[in-house]
Amino acid sequence: MKDFNLGLGQLVVFVMTGRIAKAFVCSFGVGFIDGGGAEVAQQEEEQGGADEEGQVDEEGIDGEIMGEAPIGIIYSMGVSLDLEEEGRLAMMIDIEQGNIASRFVHRFTITNITKKSMKIPNQVCVLLNIGAEGFIGVRLGEGPLSRVASKTAKDGRMVFNKEWGVFVSTYNLQVGSAAVFTFRRSNVAPFDVVCVVDILSI
Template sequence: MKGTVGRGGVAIDISIRVLLPCSVTERFPKHFASDFLNFRAHGHRYVVYVYTGSDNKKRIGGDDLSKFMKDFNLGLGQLVVFVMTGCIAKAFVCSFGAGFIDGGGAGVAQQEEEQGGADEEGHVDEEGIDVEIMGEAPIGIIYSMGVSLDLEEEGRLAMMIDIEQGNIASRFVHRFTSTNIMKKSMKIPNQVCVLLNIGAEGFIGVRLGEGPLSRVAFKTAKDGRMVFNKEWGVFVSTYNLQVGSAAVFTFSRSNAAPFDVVCVVDILSI
């Protein structure tokens, strides 16, 4: 049958398949030593078939790969980060300008960072972009609208994803704008904030990497986004943050009084 391979007398569907780079199979041979690759993705486990094509290159396919793509509504051009450094491989589904719903496959519209306020040229952005969240809020990765990473930045993000930071909300990947740096205002999407449960305004502990905590004031805008101001400007100046640098924001519970939540900012651009 076209699009199938035989294994032990059983036909395995490979009509949907992914070519594996040689650098991956050579660096992580333990994951590809058998006919199957196990990986986890946002609480789900998948076992995909590993086979060698006529060109002597390894590929993955099978029913679980089809299920994985269906579960997360994956399509052409969407980004999935596979982290192979652990005992079991992990896959992280990413969306540029959208958050995914864990297991539901539904898209979540992501507003542009400056929507609802004046941009750098003083234009007022259009209001009324609907945001649809189905089921529980996701814990995954959300990108600012239009943000893309280069290969080095993607590599640093993949390594950070593999580090357990006890995150309680989606990680937020963003490239700093002049509003963030020059106007000293930073906005966190409401899809990230929905799980934080820290009230409409107050203070949050923010740190760069593993550095010391800084107290940063926040308030909640009408559209549900968390807005850092005041002390955010001090944070920007202290660490000389630059327009155009990419960063990932990770939120976790805090044991350091007086903060209930800590936001870790890791810079992806070098």
Template sequence: MAGAADRGVCGVCFNHCKYETEGSGFNMFAWEEFKNAGVVPCNERARFNNMIGEKVTIVANQQAYTVKCYKGHRKSAMYGRGWRKFYEDNKLGKSHMVVFFLDQPSPMASILWFQVGNGSEDEQPMEEGDAIEDSDSDNEDGGGSSDDGEGIVRTRGLLLNEREDFQLQGLLPLSDDFIGFAFVHRLTRTNICLGMMKIPKKVAAATLFEKQGVVGISVDGGRFKKISYKTADDGRIVFDSKKWKDFAASRGLKVNTAVLIGFKSSERDDVHVLVILKKLG
């Protein structure tokens, strides 16, 4: 990857993906959401998608980790409980790079990792510290701030009452079926009356949304409704306003209702991500 460290970090895969492939391995930089999902470099996505199935077993420091694989048209990644254990066991952080060799003679993948640099700004993804995310004071349509202690993202300035907070703690941590970050939000007039509902870019990046597509959304895992979405210029996911508004009305969602929103992978070709809402309070 000669010279790649001097180039910008891709806003899709959070790697230096503009270099030419050399040899059988590829590199992935550890970034803020790396513990939830390791996104495959854009220039390696097609090879990755063709090479592996729904799961792959990787080996690092003589330990084996079976991770789930997401293979999309715009973004592919490894995630799940095995991935998080791999991240924690190897104490990965922002100053680390992971080198993957998926075509070794062994039927399983072998992973090497080592430290590079000193965590300078040039090694960080361009999304980190983005002004729209961190300084957005109007969060009615789904801005967010991180709460890494719980592994969730909350609407900036969100306050839960005692009953809502008690119910939230009873739902956490989410099961291994869920991917990325969960999002805690209090529905507003913008969400309910105008039908404008957005998912923060921090959540979108870790949840492996394609640039545009369809989600299957439900309350408490009940009957799903398909809603189309697109990615806004600021990186947030925007649901189709009419379909979201119809969904909210049919499920009894109201202004000021606090919700926990989680995400699951979908096995259906016509649905990219499953979205599960749980009412709080």
């Protein structure tokens, strides 16, 4: 409060959707002023709250040791969102009671797009008890469902490969784009689980 000379009636916006909590002081007529995002990051590192380092596996994909936000979103190691991406993510989150979902935030890599291989961390699948092998209905936003095969790799992550490549090509997904994968139980035959991919980057 002393740093930003805060007093009664001033508006402070807390953004809790990213890996690092941020606070912004709203100065009317001027815009938003960063109010401690970097300081929070430093405090988390000092308290040991930062993500552990992952190992690079044989396919050149980081072995994700996930950071988990208070609302249960799991992030790929090293992924950070800009303010616009964080805002889009916040709008997409459905906090309706009883709507059990598992979400994974990721920024597409060359492996995901060019090599057409996508790995989903095991932590994402545990809540929904997704099987070791099978098919998942995957769709982009509100689009139609695509049938994508999934299997569990040796490291415990769920892998999309062959049909994922078709999905990438169909929707022209791009390296560097941030996306959120939302997994939910489904009554839509023949899929027990549906994954909705929403692109956060413009």
